[in-house]
Amino acid sequence: MTLRDVSEASGVSEMTVSRVLRNKGDVSAATRAKVQEAAKLLGYVPNRIAGSLASSHVNLVAVIIPSLKNMVFPEVLSGISDELDESVLQPVVGVTGYRPEKEEQVLFEMLSWRPAGLIIAGLEHSDASRAMLAQAAIPVVEIMDVDGAPIDSCVGISHRRAGHEMAEAILRAGYRRIGFLGTQMPLDHRARKRFEGFTRTLAKAGIEIEGQEFYAGGSALVKGREMTQAILDRHPDLDFLYYSNDMIGAGGLLYLLEKGVDVPGKIGLAGFNGVELLDGLPRKLATMDACRREIGMEAARMIKARIAGQGEPGKIMTMTPRLELGQTLIRS
Amino acid sequence: MTLRDVSEASGVSEMTVSRVLRNKGDVSAATRAKVQEAAKLLGYVPNRIAGSLASSHVNLVAVIIPSLKNMVFPEVLSGISDELDESVLQPVVGVTGYRPEKEEQVLFEMLSWRPAGLIIAGLEHSDASRAMLAQAAIPVVEIMDVDGAPIDSCVGISHRRAGHEMAEAILRAGYRRIGFLGTQMPLDHRARKRFEGFTRTLAKAGIEIEGQEFYAGGSALVKGREMTQAILDRHPDLDFLYYSNDMIGAGGLLYLLEKGVDVPGKIGLAGFNGVELLDGLPRKLATMDACRREIGMEAARMIKARIAGQGEPGKIMTMTPRLELGQTLIRS
DNA sequence: CTGAAAGCGCTAACAG
DNA sequence: CTGTTAGCGCTTTCAG
Secondary structure (H helix, E strand, O other): OOHHHHHHHHOOOHHHHHHHHHOOOOOOHHHHHHHHHHHHHHOOOOOHHHHHHHHOOOOEEEEEEOOOOOOHHHHHHHHHHHHHOOOOOEEEEEEOOOOHHHHHHHHHHHHOOOOOEEEEEOOOOOHHHHHHHHHHOOOEEEEEEOOOOOOOEEEEEOHHHHHHHHHHHHHHOOOOOEEEEEEOOOOOHHHHHHHHHHHHHHHHOOOOOOEEEEEOOOOHHHHHHHHHHHHHHHOOOOOEEEEOOHHHHHHHHHHHHHHOOOOOOOOEEEOOEOOHHHHHOOOOOEEEEOOHHHHHHHHHHHHHHHHOOOOOOOOEEEOOOOEEOOOOOOOO | OOHHHHHHHHOOOHHHHHHHHHOOOOOOHHHHHHHHHHHHHHOOOOOHHHHHHHHOOOOEEEEEEOOOOOOHHHHHHHHHHHHHOOOOOEEEEEEOOOOHHHHHHHHHHHHOOOOOEEEEEOOOOOHHHHHHHHHHOOOEEEEEEOOOOOOOEEEEEOHHHHHHHHHHHHHHOOOOOEEEEEEOOOOOHHHHHHHHHHHHHHHHOOOOOOEEEEEOOOOHHHHHHHHHHHHHHHOOOOOEEEEOOHHHHHHHHHHHHHHOOOOOOOOEEEOOEOOHHHHHOOOOOEEEEOOHHHHHHHHHHHHHHHHOOOOOOOOEEEOOOOEEOOOOOOOO
């Protein structure tokens, strides 16, 4: 089923059929009707592969994320998808599993489709990846993080600053014996930066983290419980626990409440991400919103603008996450 | 940057360069090396648009799902993505927002890329959608649901049966005054089928649902709390609540535990999906696993097989969800 | 093992 | 407003 079929069925030249189907150029109402009828009758679906090759315009936006298992990324994707929905652009998603080699491979695959733009999570990329992007010469928006040197545009939050602000709030509230619980993911740069921002701020106040606990795999809620128990077994005097994400934080919160521990009196808690789930917990966990949906939407907007020839390259947009004290961090 | 550039840089014909880059046909080691060096030096990324047009082989698998906001679908996607990872196939995702018109539109868009196969959620599609799929003549796998007539292949669970089995377990445990809490989504056919299977089985036992509550939007956990309160306000005598998904069920569970209600003695609870989250709750909610990841992986496997010319068309695979009684449904 | 010719299905550019 | 011509960048096919 090709344009030629529609052309023959309607008695109109292929070129004019093409114009009708793309709403491009002036075509008389009569011809237009004939063509549309023939196309519908035949159930013609244009071949974008041929179309894109001929026009060298591709309506694809490549999106590269580390994972689909962590709800954070589907939320970003959802923002991108919703925003692109109002345009002709279509997202194509690739998943790297947090692995740089895989990122390179996925990037290569995606670029081979000659997308009109690219959205990619994080600022850390291999030299090979950077080289590919430079060659591709398409608008690139790096998302989620702004702590570093973007290739082109960038929208996200400062995770270092997020860690820093949480540390300040904790200190301000008077907590001093602080533990950290996180994921065993050396390649999660954003978690690492939050940790750095956090510990550096504590250090400036002359405080060092008294205990740490890391996990990998499994149900985050369960792991949060287990880690909380473990860290308190080893460091019973801790008066605050900072979790690298809300799910393990929620697990810890549930565990402590069951134990009858006074939260936030005896021990304070905080997580990170601002997941909706927290609203339904018995007590609201302190957290910091990562602006996931907004980041996705803004990235999509930037790409749209650039493709439309409007936005400037190199634009950096820093979102400011709200600190939400909830009910697990004493107000100061 | 085209094949021609690599050809000129390496002094090898375009055709042979093409063969090297695709590992196709016999090429001497010497030529191969020359070509690979030139390609790497230039940072050449093949143009799959041209390649696909010329060969009429497209390594894309279209995946159409209702939403990214409900964790269920990213989980299925993740299964598909992981399974396709070991092949040359690449998933391309489209989102319908549960709207049939949007599904048609997304399907049209996707088919215009001439994917090698299609995975689509659900068995309910408009006539136009079915017509497009028929014309496309590619392997189609409908997923998540098996209650209906598939277009081609199909892998999922019977939601009617899931509702039926849960009803049986509830009756067996001796509960009689039953309430239902679900989403306000007339187009979520799977939720509807569970409800049908559930009520039909109750009816056979001479029992009718005594109260219902529906929600739309907002945090499911919070809504679960609110709905639970609301339904019990209106029907204080209910002794069982069946939730159409685990998140609202978890909200209900937390609410009742806080109230000091005897679960499952005074009132029993059950959800649906088998989300990992449940493992970390104070009490484990009864549920039924929807086999989300497995369905994704199996669908991807079916597509791979079909594209490789192996699998039979029309294969239907019914997964059997495990009933997990947890600690909110009295054992019988 | 290597190359030349032809064309995938469509659209840009130009001519009427 | 409509049609013709010439590719887009690659691969198929066939010839050496």
